[in-house]
Amino acid sequence: MKRLLPAWVGAPRLDPVLLSLLMLIIGFGLVVLYSASGQNMVVVKQQVARLGFGLVVMLVISQVPPRVLKAWTPWLYGIGIVMLLATWVLGVGRGTQRWLDLGLLRFQPSELMKLAVPMMVAWYLHPKVLPPTWKAVGIALGILLIPTLLIARQPDLGTALLVAASGIFTLYLAGLRWRVLFGFAGMATAAAPVLWLVMKEYQRNRVRTFLNPEADPLGHGWNIIQSKIAVGSGGLTGKGWLNGTQSHLEFVPERHTDFILAVLSEEFGLIGVILLMLVYLLLVARGLYVASIARDTGARLLAGALSLTFFVYVLVNGGMVSGVLPVVGVPLPLISYGGTSAVTLLAGFGMMMSIYGHRKFIR
Amino acid sequence: MINFSHDHAIKDEWQEQRLFNRRAWIGLLIVGLCLLTLLARYVWLQIFAFDSFSTRSESNRVAVRPVVPNRGMIYDRRGRVIAENQPAYRLEIVPEKVAGKSAGLTALLDELSILIALSEDDRKSFHKSRRNYRVFDSVPVKFNLSEEEVARFAVNRHRFHGADVVPYLSRNYPYGELLTHVIGYTGRLDADDLVAVDEGNYRGTRTIGKIGVEQFRERELHGTSGFERVETNASGRVLNVLERQDAIPGTDLVLSIDVAVQRAAWDALGDRPGSVVAIDPVDGSVIALVSRPAYDPNAFIHGISQRAYNNILMAPGRPLFNRALKGGYEPGSTLKPFVGLAGLEMGLVTPQTQVFSSGKFYIEGYSRPYRDHKDTGHGWVNMGTALEQSVNTYFYQLAMDLGIDRMHDYLSQFGFGAVTGIDIPGEGKGLLPSREWKRIAHEEPWYPGETVIAGIGQGFNVVTPLQLANAVAALVNGGTRYAPRLLYATKMAGVERAKRVKAPVELQIPVRDQQDWQAVLGGMDRVVNGLRGTAKGIAVDARYRMAGKTGTAQVYQLAEDKLTDDSEVAQHLRDHALFIAFAPVQAPRIAVAVVVDHGGAGSTAAAPVARATLDAWLDQEIEQELQP
Helix, strand or coil: CCCCCCCCCCCCCCCHHHHHHHHHHHHHHHHHHHHHCCCCHHHHHHHHHHHHHHHHHHHHHHCCCHHHHHHHHHHHHHHHHHHHHHHHHHCECCCCCCEEEECCEEECHHHHHHHHHHHHHHHHHCCCCCCCCHHHHHHHHHHHHHHHHHHHCCCCHHHHHHHHHHHHHHHHHCCCCHHHHHHHHHHHHHHHHHHHHHCCHHHHHHHHHHHCHHHCCCCCCHHHHHHHHHHHHHCCCCCCCCCCHHHHCCCCCCCCCCCHHHHHHHHHHHHHHHHHHHHHHHHHHHHHHHHHCCCCHHHHHHHHHHHHHHHHHHHHHHHHHCCCCCCCCCCCCCCCCCCCHHHHHHHHHHHHHHHHHCCCCCC | CHHHHHHCCCCCHHHHHHHHHHHHHHHHHHHHHHHHHHHHHHHHHHHHCHHHHHHHHHHHHEEEEEECCCCCCEECCCCCEEEEEEEEEEEEECHHHCCCHHHHHHHHHHHHHHHCCCCHHHHHHHHHHHCCCCCCCCEEEECCCCHHHHHHHHHHHHHCCCEEEEEEEEEECCCHHHHHHHHCCEEECCHHHHHHCCHHHHCCCCEEECCHHHHHCHHHHHCECEEEEEEECCCCCEEEEEEEECCECCCEEEECCCHHHHHHHHHHHCCCCEEEEEEECCCCEEEEEEEECCCCHHHHCCCCCHHHHHHHHHCCCCCCCCHHHHCCECCHHHHHHHHHHHHHHCCCCCCCCCEEECCEEECCCCCCEEECCCCCCCEEECHHHHHHCCCHHHHHHHHHHHCHHHHHHHHHCCCCCCCCCCCCCCCCCCECCCHHHHHHHHCCCCCHHHHHHHCCCCCCCEECHHHHHHHHHHHHCCCEEECCECEEEEECCCCCCCEECCCCEEEECCCCCHHHHHHHHHHHHHHHHCCCCCCCCCCCCCCCCCEEEEEEECCCCCCCCCCCCHHHCCHHHCCEEEEEEEECCCCCCEEEEEEECCCCCHHHHHHHHHHHHHHHHHHHHHHHHHCC
């Protein structure tokens, strides 16, 4: 029988475990969003549409075999770099240059880089003997630093951090020597004062606020103080769904986007937080498992790096909402409203499912 | 280029898988540790610090806000509204919400002034009052916005962060300047005002009675503040009322003023500075209390600009000065009925006692003449004719016989030289001279000549129009001197019937002989109705019988023998014209005192004003009686 479609299009290759964990988070997320948006069904419907689109993207990518993804990698990365340079010149957006206006579609190239960077580093390390040589490490660092710096100057520290992390995780999983890893960490710490000098004033304020939020309780410290009050007043069992006063009375800013975890904590309490974190942890563990059964080095590194990067979202957002990390614009994955991040994340999970579908069969 | 590394080593797939697995496990371990650390933070926030955050969340959410009571309304005797509360809108700014400190505020005001007319004074007073508020309080910028301004702002509200238009109740005085000197006005509550009142009860109040009835009856008018516990959102907008204790509205007041009479007296005075006080002698209630010029109290409600205030302050005739209450005038001949009564009651004269007026009166042993109005004299006169024609000589003689101290003691019973005790603040005392007073005030002995002129109300004597009217009321009602009252009745919130307020009796003046009092009242009747009465013709066509007494208060002591023609004397040096009156003669229902500043003769300047006032009052009474 002659096939009309490419050979790789076949029965859906989906990891049922990953899929159920994702659906669990998405379902819970929509419930919280309904409350956080002030029971605004329009917002919830928009989010459903966005997630639906993300899930379709995930399904499509999951059907693309890893070798095809591998073949696309340099192109994707190259296009991403070109677009980042284009935002520099043509970017639109409120004060920052994150968006590229492509006529009908407004697109954030930095989102693409969240996938393209680990893909590219994995692609590069795939044929190498691991652990990587100094030279290989140097080139891999170059691959991840160029987009990171381009994104950081937009300025979008949160995304730059996530992009850099995804590349570093790839290197780490490839067996980057511990002493090299610690060496980088040490250098990064030493570079912190330099970073302070190149930071924009609003970024410095965020750091100052993080260090001492009570210094300006009605100004810069407001977000973090109100968020902490929301979390703390939730207690063990929470105030109940739709009953979070901090959120519903608009004390918590950005409550349906970056600070949605504050709403969740206030209404569902510590129990809700622990359950959510448990699901996130299971998702990461499953992702690492998928990576470990991947057929080749490149796929393995990519799946592992995506899993660990996913967790960085959780950690940074959770730390930011509870006041242990400075406020950087990192959403709570799959729960925060809006952004293209949900689509990016689901596209990433699509790749992991593709890798799962083409896993190696032991025994 | 990238495949270059293949030359050096061969990939060991199994070795790399093991390396990856090790790294993945360590990675998962680190992830788990990080997660535990994060959860520890949540445990601390939600379990150990729960109480503290719970409290902060509650105090975030709930605010206790005062509920301002509606200020009591004020009505006149016939139920006309003379002070009311009108729904209005004011523009407010919360300075803290405006970015960019002073420059930001200036920019915001500039933007706002496109929609809402903001004068330089509005801006100045905003910046001034800003200092009295906390940064997160809303500071009023402009009161009483027009409907157009409110609408224009509503459409553009989103453009003005930190500015808002809020509803409130604004005091309004529909009769404007006509009643200013009675009602007074409410003005912006400032720190000094708070000392005198219960601060807790005034937490939400923005205005307080400044003068007049508004000030004197502040306690009744204000009412009792309530409170409400409200749920607010982060921008302070009330979302939900959790608990509410309603305010008790202020008591409504009914004043004894009759706006129709007030208006008639006001119009009769015309543009001349002066005052009219009318009192019902039956119960001591004040029917009219006019002082011209006056000013519009509505201008003061929201705080008046310095320039506008200066304009009023410097205006001719001193509009801020309440003549009826504090104006000190020489009573002149209007004091004669009281001096006459003193002589009669002390037994020094009888109604029939005759005195010869030759035109000039001399004290024994002195050469200085004290003159009559008529150079040729009035001939033989008794009490009745002396009052009718205002014969000075009769009262020169009587004053000499009385002596200053007896005159002082008797006249003080009518309230001269002391406040009447009316229920608005700021009353003047006047002056009723005595030997004692002069020794203390001037450190000088009393001279007989001073007694002579005191007999015709000149010299040291000073009365206020209110005192004069109140004394007339006591004279015509048989000697009952009330502390006059503007408050006629009160109506508490929720109570159906108004409660009548009665004027307290200050003194019941002893009556030795009814005939004496009748003789004086008869003399005053002849002033208006007698053939030679000084105010003859003033009562033409009146539907009632009136009585009165003219008076002239000297402003400028003219050289003794110089004939005076009023037209030759500058306006501000002309004499004050006085007239006291009552009616109907048989059963007086109104006692009036009129002073026209620099009006000249009492009969021509002041008496017609009194007539108009009596008409306004008595014609309504007569109409009422005629109706079955």
